Amino acid sequence: MDTISISIAIFFTLLCLSIASLIWLKIKGRIIPNGVIVVLGFMAMCVGGVFAFINFGEDYDAYKKLHWQTLTPAQIQPLVDEGYTVFVDITADWCNICYANKVGVTHREKIVNALADDKIILMVGDWTEPNAVVENYMRTQGRGGTPYNKVYGPGAPNGIILPTQLTMESVLQGLAKAKG
Template identity: 55%
Template sequence: MGTITLISLIILALLIGAIGLLLWQRSKGKRIPLAVIVVLGCFALGLGGAIGFVHKGEDYQAYQKLRWHTLAPEKIAPLVAQGYTVFVDITSDWCSICQTNKAEVTHREQVVNALMADNIILMQGNWSEADTTIAGYMQHEGILGTPYNKIYGPSAPNGIVLPSKLTIEAVIDGLAQAKAL
C-alpha cells in the first residue's frame, strides 16, 4: 500500500469518526447543524469513491514485467514459422494516442498477462527519433505514423492490424486469432 493510499484511508477514517461523533453529540442534545454532518458525509463518500476507483484490485505495475525486443522485421516470418505469435508495437514518446494506448490497454494487467504467454514475442519500435528500420517497416506496411500495432502468428502470417486506438478486447482477440490453428 502506497503512502498516498494510507494517508487517504486515515483521512477517510477520521471523517467517518467525526461524522459518528457529531451524530452521537447531536443525539445527546447538542446543537450540531445537520448541514455540517451532510457535508462531511459527502466528503467521505467522495474520498471513498476515489480510493475505490484508483484501487480496483489491479496490479498497475504489471507492465514492467514485459520484455520488449527491438523491432526486427526480418525475424518476424521465421518466428511465426516456428509457431510464435509476434506482437509489434510502433510507438513514440510524443504520440498522445500511443501513451493513451499504453495507459488504457497494453499496461493493463489483463493484457500484460496475455502478452507474457510463452509463445509470444514482443517487438517494439520507438519512433521518437529517426530510425531507418522503423521507417522501412512502416513504408512496407503503407503507414505514415504512430501508433501502429500488428499481430503475426501461425494463423495470421501476414499479420492482423489493430486499430490505432487500442482496446483490451482488440488485443486479446487479435492474439487469439493469430495463434489459433
C-alpha cells in the same frame, strides 16, 4: 499498506464516524444543517475513491518484466511459421496516443500477463527519431504514423491491425485471434 493508505483509511473512518454522529444528533433533536452532512458525505465518497484507486491491487511495474526486441520485419513470418504470435508496436516518445496506449493498456497487469506468454514475441519499432526499418515497415503497411499495433500469429499470418486507441479488449481479442 503503506503510510499514505493507512492515513487515508483513518481519515475516511473519521469522516464516516462524524457523519454517523451528526445524523444521530439530528435524530435526537439537535439542529444540524443538512448541507453539513451532505458535504461530509461527499468528502467521504471522494476519499473512499482515492483509497480504492491507490489500493486497486494492480502491479503498476508489471510491464518491466516484458522483453521487447527491436522490430525486424524479416523475422515476423518465420516466427509465425514456428507457431509464435508476434505483437508489433510502432511508437514514438512524442506520440501522445502512444503514451496513452502504454499507460492505459499495454502496461496494465492483465495485458502484461497476456503478453508475457512464452509463445508471444514482442517487437517495438521506435519512430522517435528517423528510422529506416520502421519507415520501410510502415510503407509496406500503407501507414504513415504512430501509433500502430499489429498482431501476427498462426491464426492470422497476415496480421490483425489493432485500433489506434487501444483497449484491453482489443488487444486480448487480437492476441486470441492471432494465436488461432
